[in-house]
Amino acid sequence: MTSHVTLRNIVVAALLIMLALMPLYGAWIGNNFVLILFTRIVILAIAAVSLNLIMGYGGMVSFGHAAYLGIGGYVVGILAYEGVPSGFVQWPVALIVSGLFALLIGALSLRTRGVYFIMITLAFAQMLYYVAVSLSRYGADDGLTIYRRSQFAGLVNLSDKVVFYYLCLALLLLVILFVWRVVNSRFGMVIRGAKSNERRMRAIGFPTFRYRLACFTISGVICGLAGALLANHTEFVSPADMHWTRSGDLIIMVVLGGMGSLFGPVIGAVAFLLLEEGLSRLTEYWQIIFGPLLLAIVLYARGGIEGLLAGGKRG
Amino acid sequence: MRVAASKDCLREANVAEPLLQVENLSKRFGGIVASDNITLSVNKSELHAIIGPNGAGKTTLISQLTGELTPNAGRVHFAGEDITAMPPWRRSLQGLARSFQITSVFHDLTVLDNVALAVQAHAGHSFQFWKNSRKDPSIREPARAALAHVGLTGREDTVVSRMSHGEHRQLEIAMALATKPRMLLLDEPMAGMGPDESARLVKLLKELKNEYTILLIEHDMEAVFALADRISVLVYGRVIASGLPDDIRKDAEVRRAYLGDEKRHV
Numbered sequence: 195m196t197s198h199v200t201l202r203n204i205v206v207a208a209l210l211i212m213l214a215l216m217p218l219y220g221a222w223i224g225n226n227f228v229l230i231l232f233t234r235i236v237i238l239a240i241a242a243v244s245l246n247l248i249m250g251y252g253g254m255v256s257f258g259h260a261a262y263l264g265i266g267g268y269v270v271g272i273l274a275y276e277g278v279p280s281g282f283v284q285w286p287v288a289l290i291v292s293g294l295f296a297l298l299i300g301a302l303s304l305r306t307r308g309v310y311f312i313m314i315t316l317a318f319a320q321m322l323y324y325v326a327v328s329l330s331r332y333g334a335d336d337g338l339t340i341y342r343r344s345q346f347a348g349l350v351n352l353s354d355k356v357v358f359y360y361l362c363l364a365l366l367l368l369v370i371l372f373v374w375r376v377v378n379s380r381f382g383m384v385i386r387g388a389k390s391n392e393r394r395m396r397a398i399g400f401p402t403f404r405y406r407l408a409c410f411t412i413s414g415v416i417c418g419l420a421g422a423l424l425a426n427h428t429e430f431v432s433p434a435d436m437h438w439t440r441s442g443d444l445i446i447m448v449v450l451g452g453m454g455s456l457f458g459p460v461i462g463a464v465a466f467l468l469l470e471e472g473l474s475r476l477t478e479y480w481q482i483i484f485g486p487l488l489l490a491i492v493l494y495a496r497g498g499i500e501g502l503l504a505g506g507k508r509g
Numbered sequence: 510m511r512v513a514a515s516k517d518c519l520r521e522a523n524v525a526e527p528l529l530q531v532e533n534l535s536k537r538f539g540g541i542v543a544s545d546n547i548t549l550s551v552n553k554s555e556l557h558a559i560i561g562p563n564g565a566g567k568t569t570l571i572s573q574l575t576g577e578l579t580p581n582a583g584r585v586h587f588a589g590e591d592i593t594a595m596p597p598w599r600r601s602l603q604g605l606a607r608s609f610q611i612t613s614v615f616h617d618l619t620v621l622d623n624v625a626l627a628v629q630a631h632a633g634h635s636f637q638f639w640k641n642s643r644k645d646p647s648i649r650e651p652a653r654a655a656l657a658h659v660g661l662t663g664r665e666d667t668v669v670s671r672m673s674h675g676e677h678r679q680l681e682i683a684m685a686l687a688t689k690p691r692m693l694l695l696d697e698p699m700a701g702m703g704p705d706e707s708a709r710l711v712k713l714l715k716e717l718k719n720e721y722t723i724l725l726i727e728h729d730m731e732a733v734f735a736l737a738d739r740i741s742v743l744v745y746g747r748v749i750a751s752g753l754p755d756d757i758r759k760d761a762e763v764r765r766a767y768l769g770d771e772k773r774h775v
Binding site for chain 1: 575577596597598599601602606607609613614615616617618622625626627629630631635636637638639640641642643645648684687688
């Protein structure tokens with residue numbers, strides 16, 4: 195964390211100001227679309243930040259992170275469907291259930307390394323995907339419409355799109371603050387050390403498994419929060435939320451923005467979703483442009499966009 | 510003084526308070542016997558060196574002492590406790606510290622961060638999520654002290670990947686010291702060092718010898734005979750001799766198996 199005026203810091207500050215002023219801009223041009231797009235960006239940025247915690251700082255490349263988006267969303271959707279509209283119930287349950295799944299999936303998959311870890315997390319996410327497809331009471335593969343957003347006893351009205359946007363933005367900032375503290379704490383140093391050289395960590399006296407598992411679980415909880423927000427945003431949950439391509443999108447956001455940097459995933463989420471939006475207007479085959487662009491970033495800017503802005507110091 | 514693997518050796522060791530005791534340790538990799546019924550003990554405050562030609566199973570032995578490898582048979586006792594089945598991290602907490610033959614540090618962290626992690630490992634659990642550990646004097650100060658001990662003062666903020674090989678070796682030892690060990694297992698600390706660096710390290714080890722019990726694996730014969738209180742010779746996974754440096758120097762079988770090839774070093 196440098197306190198100097200650098201290109202990277204200016205861009206991050208500008209990005210945050212832009213995000214803070216987005217609803218005003220939307221009102222000014224009299225178009226709801228911008229606000230809806232950016233609400234989505236902010237929510238997926240939370241998910242990307244959570245993935246970055248394990249992937250960027252902990253070296254755990256989870257290819258099934260969208261599972262927690264889906265779990266958080268389904269908890270909100272199912273509780274709403276079963277007549278429990280209160281957000282005071284829905285949200286804590288969403289976080290707890292996401293955390294429990296992350297704990298279980300982590301406990302099994304963290305025993306493997308490298309490609310095996312990637313494949314096992316992917317397999318678990320796909321299992322959950324097919325579970326969601328088979329939930330015939332809750333819409334099966336058609337998904338489940340949520341008729342009322344989470345109710346907070348008149349405290350905040352999530353149906354107000356501007357209020358909901360600022361709630362999401364506030365939560366994103368809180369999550370970033372939390373991750374910043376965590377990665378510099380004793381716990382965070384253990385996670386980074388285990389990424390760098392796990393064998394040495396054990397040799398100097400760390401039972402690394404439990405720390406990695408705790409980190410994996412925390413990340414799942416944060417992503418579950420993003421899932422609960424996303425369900426409220428789209429007023430709809432479907433198995434597509436946890437499809438493996440969604441997990442891939444999250445990885446791309448993190449890599450594109452810059453792994454192991456605090457704001458990288460936010461930059462990545464903004465860049466990814468704006469590019470997707472912009473390019474898909476140009477052509478139906480937008481991925482033909484997006485793919486090579488991504489390759490160029492990965493090949494020539496290993497620290498992602500954030501790394502480019504910081505002058506490639508992190509290499 | 511051919512006492513290897515004999516019961517007399519054990520009895521003698523018991524009198525002199527062995528800190529580390531290895532009994533009948535065997536390890537096989539498929540058809541290869543890497544450790545063949547090894548019995549040895551290291552007394553408190555002693556520097557016990559293990560020598561042997563390449564492929565004698567020295568690192569395999571150390572890895573079984575630190576818990577990275579599980580022996581097929583035999584037992585390891587440390588400070589009176591059977592640690593044969595203990596995982597590496599728990600052995601470290603018990604006071605058994607290891608330095609690696611091939612430098613094994615955290616390359617993307619600074620020198621001070623590296624040593625601070627070793628201190629932190631022995632400062633209670635690390636489920637602390639909020640306080641900045643880099644500003645925690647209870648971790649940073651002992652880490653600085655360990656760096657001063659090995660002569661790396663002034664290099665605290667250097668990223669490890671930018672240091673020289675000799676400095677890496679010093680860092681290895683600083684990290685082992687930072688765990689406040691009761692015993693050091695040093696796996697070829699002088700590997701790949703130039704003569705000047707080696708001389709400095711021998712000087713450091715002479716100091717450490719007064720404070721710690723040390724099991725030293727080393728190829729540099731000059732260093733071994735200058736430092737060791739006792740020497741065991743490992744050949745093809747077997748301890749073929751164990752005793753005082755002078756006796757080992759004279760031992761015919763040792764000369765044939767090992768020292769003869771490297772007369773120029775002796």
